[in-house]
Amino acid sequence: MGVFRNFINMILPPRCLKCGKVLAVQNGLCADCFKQISFISDPLCYRCGRPFADEMHLKSGIKHLCGACVKEKRPLFAMRRSAFLYDEESKKLILDFKFKDKTFAAETLANILYGAGRDIWPENPDVIIPVPVHWLRLLKRRYNQSAILVKYLSLRAAIPADYSSLIRRQNTIPQVQLTGAARRKNLQHAFAVKYPQKIRGKKIVLVDDVETTGSTLKECAKVLKKAGAAKIYALTLARTEN
Ligand SMILES: [Zn+2]
Ligand SMILES: [Zn+2]
Structure with a gap:
């Protein structure tokens, strides 16, 4: 592998x-x-992954929760983690990956994602599932960027990936074009579990590139839980600050 990588680097230097x-x-x-x-x-925050402003929470061995998570009695997500904040800089990185043929970036981004999930892996999740894209949108964009991330993440974490159990039923309007209530309505019934027998009792890592309002991940988590998933972890490259 090392020799092969060096050879690749000679003809295509890493950029x-x-x-x-x-x-x-x-x-x-x-x-x-x-x-x-x-x-x-x-x-x-150990559960939602929201960064704390103060250093007080740095004390080792203590799994601190934010105020919102303390109040949450039956959390949808066992844990949520993102690698970086979604801002102008990270947006460029992700948009390049999304819309241009930069599939080579997927391996590096998957490594970054693996690092961001460091608290998730010790929980021994059973399977990694990408947020699905409708096939009509796939035709236009040529690939599902989350599925490509999952392909490399699955190899890195040595956890199987499942691309077929969770499906997108309707070709929903891109979420970025909508706000608030319209977003939620657009997503209702958008996802379904095709093979519940593969979901039941499983600890699932749900992967997407960007989390903005979190409504897409929530809808996916809801249908997975309904199908009997034991625990859902959400892992994204970037998230908005709130
Ligand atoms: Zn640079
Ligand atoms: Zn929290």
Whole structure:
């Protein structure tokens, strides 16, 4: 593998995912671009992954929860994690991955995702599932970016992926074009579980590229739980601040 990678590097030197600068080592981002991305780091709420402002929560061994999570008696998600904040800089990174043929970026982004999920892996999840895209949209975009992320993440985490049990039923209007109530309505009944026998009793890591309002992930989690999933973990590349 190492020899093969070196050979690949000779013909195709690793480049920064964001600015395209040639890199000395294959680590995805050059130092300048790395600094521009707002990575989410400890301390954060152990359940929802929301970063805490103060250092008080850094004390080791304590799984702190934010105020909202303390009140939540029956949480939909066992844990939620994102690699970085969704801002102008990370948006460029993700949009490039999404709409251009930058599938090579998927491997690096999946590694970043693996790092962001460091609290999830010790829980021994059974399966990783990407948020599905309707086939009509797939035709236009050529691939489901979350499924590509899951392909590499599954290899990295040594956890099987499932691309067929959770399906998207309707070709919903892209969520970014809607707000609030319209978003939720648009998503109702959008997802379904095709093979409940593969979901029942399972601890599932649900993967998407971006979490904005969280409504897409919530709808997916709801149908998975209805089908008998034991626990749902959400893992995304980027999330908005709230
Ligand atoms: Zn760069
Ligand atoms: Zn929380």
